[in-house]
Amino acid sequence: MTQSNPTENLQAPPKPVRNWQARGRLLGMPIAIVSIWAALFVAASAVPALPVPGMTGMITMNTIMTAISGAVLGPAAGVANMVGAIISTILFPFGSFFGLWGALTVTMGGLISGLLFANKWKLAGLLEVALLVAWFVNPRAWQPWMWIVPLPYSLVTLLVIFVSPLRRWMRKQILTGSKAGLWAGVALIATVGHSAEFMTSNVMTNYMYNLTWQYWVPTWPYWVGVDTVTIVMATVVGVGILSGLRKARLIQAADIVPAA
Amino acid sequence: MDNQPVIEVNNLHHTYPNGVQALHGIDLRISSGEYIAVVGQNGSGKTTLAKHLNGLLKPSLGQIKINGIDISPMRISELSRIVGYVFQNPDDMLFCNSVEEEISFGLKLMGFEQSEKQERVEKSLKRMGLEQLRDQHPFTLSLGDRQRVAVACILAITPRIFVFDEPTTGQDYFGGQSIMETIEMLHADGCTILIITHDMRLVAEQAQRVIVMNGGRIAIDAPPGEAFKQLDLLEKLSLRAPQITRLSQLLGWQGEALLDVPGFCDWVEQSWRTQDEAKRW
Amino acid sequence: MVGASYIPKKSFLHHLDARVKLAILFVILTLALTFSHPVYILVLLAVVILAWASAGLPFDFLKTLVKYFTGIAVLIFAIQVLFYPGETPLLKISAPIATIGFSGTISQEGVLFGAAMVLRLVVIMAAAPLLIMTTPLSELILALVKIRIPYRFAFILTTAMSLLPSLQNRAFLIQQAQLCRGVGDFENRNLLVKLKASASLLVPLILGSFRDSQVLDVAISSRAFGAPTPRTYLLETHLRTIDVALLIFSALALIAGITLRMLNLGIIR
Numbered sequence: 046m047t048q049s050n051p052t053e054n055l056q057a058p059p060k061p062v063r064n065w066q067a068r069g070r071l072l073g074m075p076i077a078i079v080s081i082w083a084a085l086f087v088a089a090s091a092v093p094a095l096p097v098p099g100m101t102g103m104i105t106m107n108t109i110m111t112a113i114s115g116a117v118l119g120p121a122a123g124v125a126n127m128v129g130a131i132i133s134t135i136l137f138p139f140g141s142f143f144g145l146w147g148a149l150t151v152t153m154g155g156l157i158s159g160l161l162f163a164n165k166w167k168l169a170g171l172l173e174v175a176l177l178v179a180w181f182v183n184p185r186a187w188q189p190w191m192w193i194v195p196l197p198y199s200l201v202t203l204l205v206i207f208v209s210p211l212r213r214w215m216r217k218q219i220l221t222g223s224k225a226g227l228w229a230g231v232a233l234i235a236t237v238g239h240s241a242e243f244m245t246s247n248v249m250t251n252y253m254y255n256l257t258w259q260y261w262v263p264t265w266p267y268w269v270g271v272d273t274v275t276i277v278m279a280t281v282v283g284v285g286i287l288s289g290l291r292k293a294r295l296i297q298a299a300d301i302v303p304a305a
Numbered sequence: 306m307d308n309q310p311v312i313e314v315n316n317l318h319h320t321y322p323n324g325v326q327a328l329h330g331i332d333l334r335i336s337s338g339e340y341i342a343v344v345g346q347n348g349s350g351k352t353t354l355a356k357h358l359n360g361l362l363k364p365s366l367g368q369i370k371i372n373g374i375d376i377s378p379m380r381i382s383e384l385s386r387i388v389g390y391v392f393q394n395p396d397d398m399l400f401c402n403s404v405e406e407e408i409s410f411g412l413k414l415m416g417f418e419q420s421e422k423q424e425r426v427e428k429s430l431k432r433m434g435l436e437q438l439r440d441q442h443p444f445t446l447s448l449g450d451r452q453r454v455a456v457a458c459i460l461a462i463t464p465r466i467f468v469f470d471e472p473t474t475g476q477d478y479f480g481g482q483s484i485m486e487t488i489e490m491l492h493a494d495g496c497t498i499l500i501i502t503h504d505m506r507l508v509a510e511q512a513q514r515v516i517v518m519n520g521g522r523i524a525i526d527a528p529p530g531e532a533f534k535q536l537d538l539l540e541k542l543s544l545r546a547p548q549i550t551r552l553s554q555l556l557g558w559q560g561e562a563l564l565d566v567p568g569f570c571d572w573v574e575q576s577w578r579t580q581d582e583a584k585r586w
Numbered sequence: 587m588v589g590a591s592y593i594p595k596k597s598f599l600h601h602l603d604a605r606v607k608l609a610i611l612f613v614i615l616t617l618a619l620t621f622s623h624p625v626y627i628l629v630l631l632a633v634v635i636l637a638w639a640s641a642g643l644p645f646d647f648l649k650t651l652v653k654y655f656t657g658i659a660v661l662i663f664a665i666q667v668l669f670y671p672g673e674t675p676l677l678k679i680s681a682p683i684a685t686i687g688f689s690g691t692i693s694q695e696g697v698l699f700g701a702a703m704v705l706r707l708v709v710i711m712a713a714a715p716l717l718i719m720t721t722p723l724s725e726l727i728l729a730l731v732k733i734r735i736p737y738r739f740a741f742i743l744t745t746a747m748s749l750l751p752s753l754q755n756r757a758f759l760i761q762q763a764q765l766c767r768g769v770g771d772f773e774n775r776n777l778l779v780k781l782k783a784s785a786s787l788l789v790p791l792i793l794g795s796f797r798d799s800q801v802l803d804v805a806i807s808s809r810a811f812g813a814p815t816p817r818t819y820l821l822e823t824h825l826r827t828i829d830v831a832l833l834i835f836s837a838l839a840l841i842a843g844i845t846l847r848m849l850n851l852g853i854i855r
Contacts, residue, residue, distance in 0.1 A: 071738050077802040080745035081753075081795050087746065088753045088791075094784055106788060117792075128742050132750075135718050138651070142658055144615070144710040189687070253619060253710075254662055254703050257669045259687060274777065278784055285400055285789035292402075293444035295796045361762055382768045390766045396797070397756065398763040400789035411767035414782065444793065458767060 073163075073301035074121040079128075082118060086110055086129025086151075090137055095274060104275065107133070111151045112239040112279035115158025116219055116231065117286060119298035120165065123156030143249055150249065154242030158234055161206055162216065162298055170206040173199075173241060179248045186251070188258035193265055194247065198240035198272060205233050219287065220299050228284055235279040239272060309373055310334040311466065311497055312358065317367035319353055327353040329521040330367070337465075340498045342508040342529075345518035346543050351501045354518070355468050358499070359388040371466070382415065389464035393471040395455035399443040404435055404454050407443055408461050415462060429461035433487070448476070449483045456487055466497045473504050485511065509533065509547045509564035517542060533562035592722050599641040599720045603829040604729030606836075607717045613836045617843040618709045624701040626846075631709050634716065641720050651711050659704045666700030667692055723747065728822075745802075753795060760790050 071079050089106035107129065114122035130148035143150075153176065160169035177199060180186050186194075205211055211233075218230030250256060290297040312335035319328040327350045335341060343351045356362040357369055360381040369376050371387055392398065401407040408429055412422045430436050433453045438446065443454055452472075459467070469488060473481035485507065492498050502508060508515050508529055515532045517525035519542050525532050533539070533546040536554065545551065546562060553563040553572065563569050594600075599607070614630060621627055638648065672693025682690040718726075727740045764786045825833075 071742070075799070075803050076738065076742060076745070077799040077806055078796065080742045081749060081799050081802070082792075083742055083746035084749040084753050085792060085795060087750055088757050089788070091754075092757070092787065094780070106784065109784060109788065124739065124742065128739070128746055132743070132746060134714070138711070138715060142655060142707055142711065144714045146615075146710075254707070255622075255699075256662070256665055257687075259669050260661070260665050278781055281781055281785050282788045285402075285785055286792050288402055289400070289442070289444055289789060289793045290796065292442040293793065293797065295793070296799075356762075359766060361765065381765050385766050385768055392759065392763045392766075394759070394794075396794045397760045397790060398767065400786060400793070411769075414768040462768075 071124060072119060072121040074118050074298065075296065078296060079118065079121050079125045082110075082114065082122070082125040083128040083132065086126060087133045087136065090129075090133040094278065095271065104271065107151070108239070108242070108275055109279045109282055111154040111242050112158075112235040112276065113231070113283035113286065114151075114155040115160075115162050115238050115298070116234045116283060117290070117297055118155070118159060119163045119301055120156060120159035122154075122159040122298075123152045126151040126155040143246075143253070146249060146253075150242045150245040153245040154238045157202075157241040158238035159298065161212070161237055162219070162234060163301065164216070166206055166212060170203075173202055173206060176241065176244050176248060177203075180244065180251070183248075183251050185255065185257060190262045191258050194261050195244060197269070198236055198276075199244050201233075202237045202240045205237055227288065228280060231283040231287065232276065232280040235276050235283055239276055239279060243268075243272060311337040311372055313370040313373075314354075314357075315368045315370075317354070317357065317369065318365050319357065319362060320365045327521050331521075331523060333516070333523070333526075335497060335499070337497055338492075338495055340492050340511060340513045341500070342512035342515045343499060343501045343518060344503065344505070344508060344515060344544065345524075349518040350521040351518050352470060353521075355390070355470065355499060355501055358384075358466070358468055359390045360384040361390070385464070386415065386462055387464050388466045388468060389459035389462060390468045391456055391459055391470065391472070393474060395443075395448075395451040398455055398458065399451060402442055403440050404443060404446075404457075405430070405439040407454060408458050411458050412461055425461045425463070429457045432460060432490075433457040449480045452480075452484055453487060456484075460491075465495075467491055467499065469498070469500045469502075471501055471503070473502065473507060481507075505545065506547045509550060509562075517544065529564055530561035533564070534560075593643060593719050594722075595642045595720075597641045597720070599637060599716070602720075602832065603825050604717075604721050604725045605733060605825070606829045606832050607721060608729060608733070609833055610836050611713055611717045613840045613843075614713045615710060616840060618706050618713075620843055620847045622699065622702050622706075624698050624705055627702050627705040627709060631705055631712075634709055634712050637716055638712065641716070643715070643719050647715065648712060652708065655707060655711065659707060662703045662707065663700040666703055667696045670696035670699050672696045672699075745806075749802075753791075756794065757787065757791055760787055760794075 070076060086107050089110050092106045093104070094106045094109055095104040111126055114126055118125055127148045130151045131145065134145055134147055138144075153172065157169045157172050160166070160172070177195060180195060185191065205215060215230045215233045218226040219234060222230055287297065287299075289295075291299075312333070314331050314333035317328050317331040317333075318326070320326045331350075331354060343355065345351050353362060357364060358371070360376065360379060360383075363377065371384075376384060399407055401410050405426060408426050409422055412425055417425065430439055433456060435450075435453060435457055438450065438454075443451055446454065467488070469484075472484045472488065476484070481504070488498060488500065489511065500507070500512070512529055515525065515527065515529045516523055517532065517539075524542055525535065525538065533550050536546070539546060546554075547564070549566055549569050550562045550564060553569050558572060563572060614634065618627060618630055621630075638645070668688060670693060671689070672695030674694040675691040676694045676697060677692045678690060679692060680688075680690050682688060721729075723744075727744055730743075731737060731740045764783070769783055769786045
């Protein structure tokens with residue numbers, strides 16, 4: 046029998062506080078930044094971005110912010126966007142017809158793109174797949190031609206998440222790329238962020254209001270156009286912000302992601 | 306110099322959408338090349354007045370003429386070519402990836418030809434002493450440099466009238482000096498300068514004319530020497546003359562206000578010489 | 587746009603504990619999604635409107651709400667009326683058009699279902715203001731904390747709200763400064779112009795705000811944010827008997843509603 050360990054009765058040393066759980070931080074990002082983003086989100090909800098008369102009224106600047114939130118804040122973007130959306134629904138209740146549930150769309154957008162950027166791609170993939178499952182479980186998703194609705198951007202999202210070389214390339218470009226590479230990387234993550242947002246919105250619309258293929262299919266080309274323009278705008282803004290954050294050495298998600 | 310004023314404001318009234326009337330009938334004539342300071346308490350209408358000059362605000366009543374032309378049908382982008390408005394915080398404007406890009410951004414939008422654009426960018430960089438920094442990202446520059454970049458952006462459009470909104474507020478001494486030198490340089494080039502400020506020393510040392518606003522009306526419109534003489538009125542308007550002026554007035558100076566330390570010292574020296582031995586302290 | 591902010595009044599609803607109101611809101615929203623028969627949802631709507639009236643909330647707001655969503659409501663109604671696969675024919679419009687799946691007749695079920703969807707929309711939109719307009723924000727935050735939403739979340743919510751005015755101000759200033767440079771109007775229809783305008787607003791806004799965050803960070807840390815000891819609060823709320831009673835009542839209502847649904851009531855066959 047071994048001698049009893051003299052240190053047995055001592056308490057184990059406290060676990061080191063990892064960055065992700067550090068005081069004053071949420072999922073790695075300082076609380077101050079998360080709060081500021083949420084407030085910016087609300088301010089942006091009042092500024093129209095695209096003049097689209099559609100189901101949800103104006104597309105405002107916060108849609109652009111959602112698309113790039115993942116690259117700027119990492120997974121904390123989910124919380125930041127959610128808080129922002131809740132406040133802006135309270136202050137401007139005419140934004141969408143989901144009421145307070147509308148916050149879910151931008152949460153998913155920020156969460157999935159943020160997780161992807163922080164290299165927790167399996168979790169991001171799980172969420173995205175869950176989203177698509179939710180879409181296809183609804184019997185209306187099997188009506189004629191309905192399969193076209195998640196295309197093309199949800200497919201792009203799946204590719205970016207699950208095709209390792211593409212994913213790694215995208216992250217590398219955003220972290221260290223310049224010029225063309227940076228633009229491409231940001232465009233990809235903006236696609237992920239935006240498609241997660243509007244896919245959630247589609248799922249919710251179908252479950253809450255039971256629209257049929259006679260609405261979804263004819264309006265599909267229109268919405269793809271709108272989404273494309275939004276992604277382009279988000280890319281332009283995203284490149285400006287990310288390169289500005291880099292140059293000014295301000296904190297961003299890139300500081301907390303593990304090495305690629 | 307031309308007899309016609311470069312800026313003419315006639316009976317200007319302005320009421321904000323929330324119902325607050327900010328200007329109650331302003332009449333103003335500004336000649337080309339003048340250096341004017343607009344002062345007054347917060348809410349007195351200084352910024353409201355200034356924002357009418359480049360079209361950011363439209364009069365509720367009254368008329369504004371610049372170079373003899375009524376500006377009410379003109380758009381902000383047109384007016385910006387004549388009146389350059391420099392905001393207090395340069396970070397509210399800068400967002401491009403390099404200083405050069407920043408300057409050419411505005412020019413591109415105003416529709417200048419490529420060759421002319423390049424020329425203007427070069428001239429502006431040179432005039433503001435920014436040639437060394439042309440490829441730097443604005444966010445890596447110091448506040449003073451960022452301010453100069455902001456001025457350079459406006460300068461590239463070559464307006465002949467400049468409006469500066471609180472250029473020295475929030476700056477340290479050297480930052481303030483730096484921007485003041487820039488403004489002096491523009492004035493020396495013949496531009497008409499309008500500064501909104503709280504900095505009385507700046508007003509005393511630089512401005513040729515000071516307009517004191519109160520409650521949406523012009524209370525005083527005079528050269529600084531005359532304006533700072535009216536102690537009671539200034540007190541009523543909650544304004545204080547620069548320290549050196551007050552000191553001289555406390556010591557018995559009666560005439561046109563003394564505006565700077567050299568002037569004060571001259572007076573003291575003169576008084577000292579003309580004093581009796583007995584009356585010297 | 588009119589916002590739904592707190593309107594101080596003395597009403598039954600105002601005096602309820604915020605947690606109870608949250609629970610009631612949750613039940614109303616869930617039931618609105620559970621049922622799809624217009625009569626059942628109408629009952630819910632009646633409850634909401636009664637609550638609205640008893641709290642003394644402005645009906646103008648409701649009217650604006652309805653007006654704003656009329657377009658969407660019409661669309662939803664039309665889709666259901668035309669395309670719902672109902673069995674009881676009501677009105678024959680034309681011969682069936684196979685390509686768009688139009689059966690040619692409008693069915694009774696379709697009309698009912700369409701009405702139900704529209705009513706559902708109204709309930710969802712009108713229910714949340716019930717909570718928001720009768721509860722001051724501090725109480726709301728406290729309620730969220732009490733139901734164990736992580737404190738960080740509530741903190742972010744309050745901080746964001748307090749930062750909002752200065753950020754809106756900054757956004758306005760940026761727009762003005764960019765206008766002076768020749769950046770196009772934000773109302774401009776040209777997409778390229780819009781693109782530049784968006785970038786010229788969002789980039790300086792976000793970067794400038796992030797830059798200022800360092801001060802905020804220090805302020806937050808200096809208030810012992812994240813300290814391991816449990817926090818105490820200045821404001822306290824307690825559940826009264828009536829609160830608990832309503833809580834139980836709403837739970838029962840929820841169970842009853844779900845049971846009815848399970849029994850295939852409240853939907854259209």
